[in-house]
Amino acid sequence: xxxxxxxxxxxxxxxxxxxxxxxxxxxxxxxxxxxxxxxxxxxxxxxxxxxxxxxxxxxxxxxxxxxxxxxxxxxxxxxxxxxxxxxxxxxxxxxxxxxxxxxxxxxxxxxxxxxxxxxxxxxxxxxxxxxxxxxxxxxxxxxxxxxxxxxxxxxxxxxxxxxxxxxxxxxxxxxxxxxxxxxxxxxxxxxxxxxxxxxxxxxxxxxxxxxxxxxxxxxxxxx
Ligand SMILES: Nc1nc2c(ncn2[C@@H]2O[C@H](COP(=O)(O)OP(=O)(O)OP(=O)(O)O)[C@@H](O)[C@H]2O)c(=O)[nH]1
Ligand SMILES: [Mg+2]
Numbered sequence: 001x002x003x004x005x006x007x008x009x010x011x012x013x014x015x016x017x018x019x020x021x022x023x024x025x026x027x028x029x030x031x032x033x034x035x036x037x038x039x040x041x042x043x044x045x046x047x048x049x050x051x052x053x054x055x056x057x058x059x060x061x062x063x064x065x066x067x068x069x070x071x072x073x074x075x076x077x078x079x080x081x082x083x084x085x086x087x088x089x090x091x092x093x094x095x096x097x098x099x100x101x102x103x104x105x106x107x108x109x110x111x112x113x114x115x116x117x118x119x120x121x122x123x124x125x126x127x128x129x130x131x132x133x134x135x136x137x138x139x140x141x142x143x144x145x146x147x148x149x150x151x152x153x154x155x156x157x158x159x160x161x162x163x164x165x166x167x168x169x170x171x172x173x174x175x176x177x178x179x180x181x182x183x184x185x186x187x188x189x190x191x192x193x194x195x196x197x198x199x200x201x202x203x204x205x206x207x208x209x210x211x212x213x214x215x216x217x218x219x220x221x222x223x
Contacts (some may be wrong), residue, residue, distance in 0.1 A: 008102035020099035024134025031112040040141035042123035045167040056210040061115040096127035125154040139163040148182035170199040171198040
């Protein structure tokens with residue numbers, strides 16, 4: 001197995017993140033590479049869901065994963081076990097990634113040779129919602145143990161995303177999670193959102209999610 005690459009990415013020196021995000025988007029379109037921004041609270045199951053997703057998609061398309069954390073390389077080491085290209089980035093302790101950090105990461109991982117890149121953002125439901133990275137798809141995870149009331153408390157994130165994965169669905173009975181209440185709260189904020197309940201542990205819901213994702217990637221950056 002190749003040695004794991006860890007890079008320190010720097011905050012943009014420019015004030016205009018949106019401009020740099022658009023540059024990322026233009027570059028990815030030219031490269032025909034589809035990028036997903038994955039956001040959630042710490043521990044909601046991002047890395048576990050990614051491993052399960054990669055097992056289903058890695059033989060079909062070229063994939064690269066950018067793992068962002070304040071410190072450590074444990075997530076990137078976990079992704080590396082799938083054989084998919086991965087880099088670990090550290091962003092100097094900030095609570096989100098910006099477009100310039102992602103640009104450095106895309107160059108490092110070699111996005112031009114990939115069909116699909118996932119950025120696992122820093123874990124929290126607040127800051128990442130405010131920064132465009134140039135992604136084609138915004139995806140968030142809410143795990144069942146976090147509770148069905150989170151859209152009421154973090155509306156900006158739920159408004160921004162295209163897709164909501166409700167993870168750890170195997171634990172629903174333990175946490176008295178009301179899926180219908182969640183859906184109602186989410187749709188009030190974001191009527192067109194796609195919602196996939198799933199469990200990376202049991203595999204429930206993974207087929208529907210990965211089929212949807214593969215279609216989005218195959219339709220490319222033009223939809
Ligand atoms: N029961 C159950 N546990 C899960 C599931 N997915 C993840 N977990 C567990 O939840 C914990 C956190 O999972 P991670 O995948 O590390 O979560 P993460 O969002 O990547 O965490 P950070 O990167 O630290 O924010 C681990 O103990 C996983 O085994 C699931 O579908 N069901
Ligand atoms: Mg993780």
